[in-house]
Amino acid sequence: xxxxxxxxxxxxxxxxxxxxxxxxxxxxxxxxxxxxxxxxxxxxxxxxxxxxxxxxxxxxxxxxxxxxxxxxxxxxxxxxxxxxxxxxxxxxxxxxxxxxxxxxxxxxxxxxx
Numbered sequence: 511x512x513x514x515x516x517x518x519x520x521x522x523x524x525x526x527x528x529x530x531x532x533x534x535x536x537x538x539x540x541x542x543x544x545x546x547x548x549x550x551x552x553x554x555x556x557x558x559x560x561x562x563x564x565x566x567x568x569x570x571x572x573x574x575x576x577x578x579x580x581x582x583x584x585x586x587x588x589x590x591x592x593x594x595x596x597x598x599x600x601x602x603x604x605x606x607x608x609x610x611x612x613x614x615x616x617x618x619x620x621x622x623x
Contacts, residue, residue: 560606560608561603561608564599565599567598568594569595571598572591572592572598575590575591576590576591600614
């Protein structure tokens with residue numbers, strides 16, 4: 511960043527953007543390779559909408575928890591944010607009937623024999 515005349519704190523943002531772009535590039539290359547081997551595999555629009563909606567809802571709630579607990583120690587705040595995000599995403603997908611979330615509920619909450 512200094513060589514480009516940019517404040518050094520933006521270096522972290524640059525690394526994050528580069529990692530995100532690299533991740534999407536890798537995803538696309540893997541997807542193409544799998545399509546060549548397996549043929550086209552699509553996800554139903556309804557399932558895709560549920561997954562994205564669940565992720566957005568979970569992110570919004572986690573962000574609110576982060577703001578409400580701004581004064582809490584970092585480790586506590588991190589646990590709360592990740593816990594709220596994970597539970598919200600799982601609840602949304604479970605209630606919507608996503609098979610993997612339903613199966614997770616069965617495994618976690620099964621009754622001992």
